[in-house]
Amino acid sequence: xxxxxxxxxxxxxxxxxxxxxxxxxxNNMATRGPDSAGFAIYSPEKKKKFKYSVxxxxxxxxxxxxxxxxxxKDAKIKVISDHLxxxxxxxxxxxxxxxxxxxDLNLVGYGNSxxxxxxxxxxxxVVKEFSLEKFSGTHAIGHTRMATESAITxxxxxxxxxxxxxxxxxxxxxxNHNNLRRTLKKRGxxxxxxxxxxxxxxxxxxxxxxKKSLKxxxxxxxxxxxxxxxxxxxxxxxxxxxxxxxxxxxxxxxxTKDYVAIASEFQAMAHLPNxxxxxxxxxxxxxxxxxxx
Amino acid sequence: MKLNLKKETLRNVNEFxxxxxxxSNNRSFKITNPDGNHAICxxxxxxxxxxxxxxxxxxxxGMNMNADIIINGNVGTGVGENMMSGTVHVKGxxxxxxxxxxxxxxxxxxxxxxSRCGISMKGIDIIVKGSVGHMSAFMAQSGNLVxxxxxxxxxxxxxxxxxxxxxxxxxxxxxxxxxxxxNEKDKKILKSLLKKAGINExxxxxxxxxxxxxxLYNFNIDNVSEY
Numbered sequence: 001x002x003x004x005x006x007x008x009x010x011x012x013x014x015x016x017x018x019x020x021x022x023x024x025x026x027n028n029m030a031t032r033g034p035d036s037a038g039f040a041i042y043s044p045e046k047k048k049k050f051k052y053s054v055x056x057x058x059x060x061x062x063x064x065x066x067x068x069x070x071x072x073k074d075a076k077i078k079v080i081s082d083h084l085x086x087x088x089x090x091x092x093x094x095x096x097x098x099x100x101x102x103x104d105l106n107l108v109g110y111g112n113s114x115x116x117x118x119x120x121x122x123x124x125x126v127v128k129e130f131s132l133e134k135f136s137g138t139h140a141i142g143h144t145r146m147a148t149e150s151a152i153t154x155x156x157x158x159x160x161x162x163x164x165x166x167x168x169x170x171x172x173x174x175x176n177h178n179n180l181r182r183t184l185k186k187r188g189x190x191x192x193x194x195x196x197x198x199x200x201x202x203x204x205x206x207x208x209x210x211k212k213s214l215k216x217x218x219x220x221x222x223x224x225x226x227x228x229x230x231x232x233x234x235x236x237x238x239x240x241x242x243x244x245x246x247x248x249x250x251x252x253x254x255x256t257k258d259y260v261a262i263a264s265e266f267q268a269m270a271h272l273p274n275x276x277x278x279x280x281x282x283x284x285x286x287x288x289x290x291x292x293x
Numbered sequence: 294m295k296l297n298l299k300k301e302t303l304r305n306v307n308e309f310x311x312x313x314x315x316x317s318n319n320r321s322f323k324i325t326n327p328d329g330n331h332a333i334c335x336x337x338x339x340x341x342x343x344x345x346x347x348x349x350x351x352x353x354x355g356m357n358m359n360a361d362i363i364i365n366g367n368v369g370t371g372v373g374e375n376m377m378s379g380t381v382h383v384k385g386x387x388x389x390x391x392x393x394x395x396x397x398x399x400x401x402x403x404x405x406x407x408s409r410c411g412i413s414m415k416g417i418d419i420i421v422k423g424s425v426g427h428m429s430a431f432m433a434q435s436g437n438l439v440x441x442x443x444x445x446x447x448x449x450x451x452x453x454x455x456x457x458x459x460x461x462x463x464x465x466x467x468x469x470x471x472x473x474x475x476n477e478k479d480k481k482i483l484k485s486l487l488k489k490a491g492i493n494e495x496x497x498x499x500x501x502x503x504x505x506x507x508x509l510y511n512f513n514i515d516n517v518s519e520y
Contacts (some may be wrong), residue, residue: 247407
């Protein structure tokens with residue numbers, strides 16, 4: 001089943017509450033996906049700074065922090081549960097190689113703006129574990145997973161990020177992901193897991209790296225991605241949603257002058273400010289909607 | 294009588310409404326703070342009136358018998374699914390599969406519905422004042438679907454003996470669905486449904502009617518290579 005949520009804040013007044021708003025959205029979608037949960041938070045970029053979100057599975061964070069501080073001089077490291085976020089002006093070409101040297105470290109996302117956290121467990125526990133309520137930012141995307149296509153692991157949890165400041169969450173399943181994975185790998189896209197959604201994320205990265213917009217990439221994806229899906233995809237600038245032509249997988253959008261919220265079901269947004277005055281609609285099958293992009 | 298879903302559990306509210314004390318004179322109820330919860334007012338059996346003040350989730354008023362239910366908001370998937378009788382009136386939009394498999398009663402939707410409205414309907418009357426999504430009236434067996442707006446792809450695919458009345462554009466017809474000529478009986482049915490939904494009866498002449506071409510009813514030897 002899976003639950004997906006996204007919120008894009010148009011009014012700066014709400015930036016400080018981003019984490020709080022997303023927490024309730026995810027809690028209300030816990031019944032749709034009790035296996036694991038994850039979220040991506042976008043906050044205004046700091047000049048020339050990169051953030052690397054890393055999940056450490058066996059490594060203790062202290063020894064890793066020491067090594068990182070040695071190798072990257074200006075690294076500021078924040079540890080939350082089994083994740084750490086490294087903030088530095090060092091370029092991805094350098095940092096990604098350092099992280100790769102550690103076997104038990106998993107890069108879950110990086111960029112100027114994005115931070116990603118994901119973990120196995122009930123979404124209500126996961127958001128507490130990462131103190132999601134404390135986060136602020138401009139937009140955010142979340143996922144609650146009921147596993148189908150691959151195992152219940154952090155690797156199999158969403159959001160997937162296969163490019164700078166990109167992320168994707170998915171409700172559904174893809175049927176041509178093995179073929180597409182081979183094609184994308186040949187084109188140089190890095191895909192780590194056996195999960196179908198990561199392939200779709202790789203597909204989007206491939207489109208964006210070829211100077212296509214997110215909207216254009218998703219429109220092309222309607223032809224190339226076979227299966228059932230509602231996707232919410234995020235970039236530094238905003239987010240987009242698309243449903244396949246058959247549209248078995250649900251989605252509702254609520255838009256006010258202050259925000260755009262997307263969720264699998266309305267109950268995920270019943271708590272949002274002035275939602276009863278919002279324009280509420282279901283995205284049409286096979287159409288791409290985007291905000292800020 | 295007010296039932297507040299912020300204070301009472303959904304299970305308690307539904308159980309209370311399903312077992313209303315018929316000796317009491319209280320037959321009118323209002324549910325507040327529905328907040329998109331699922332299965333609100335499912336399985337009601339008695340002639341009571343319930344107003345839901347806000348947006349409801351999946352399977353709202355499912356299996357309804359006798360009750361008149363008004364929703365002052367939108368509803369999720371499967372509103373009035375499998376209902377037997379009574380009236381369900383949605384003041385906003387409905388999601389997929391509105392009135393699915395329903396045997397009787399009336400479902401009125403003031404806004405639009407998304408895909409598969411009236412899928413496998415078995416006798417219900419559905420009146421949609423807006424438009425319906427793709428695959429509406431799929432395998433519809435009996436009853437009437439009135440659409441005052443447009444219809445998406447594959448309207449009435451594999452339809453049996455249900456009737457579809459529509460004013461707007463049909464994006465495409467499904468297999469074995471064709472336009473039919475309205476006879477006096479059909480016009481009478483349409484007029485009474487328009488009246489029920491508070492729509493001017495005189496607009497009946499703007500409607501076109503669709504139904505089954507009945508070509509899928511029997512095995513056709515010419516199609517043997519298709520199997």
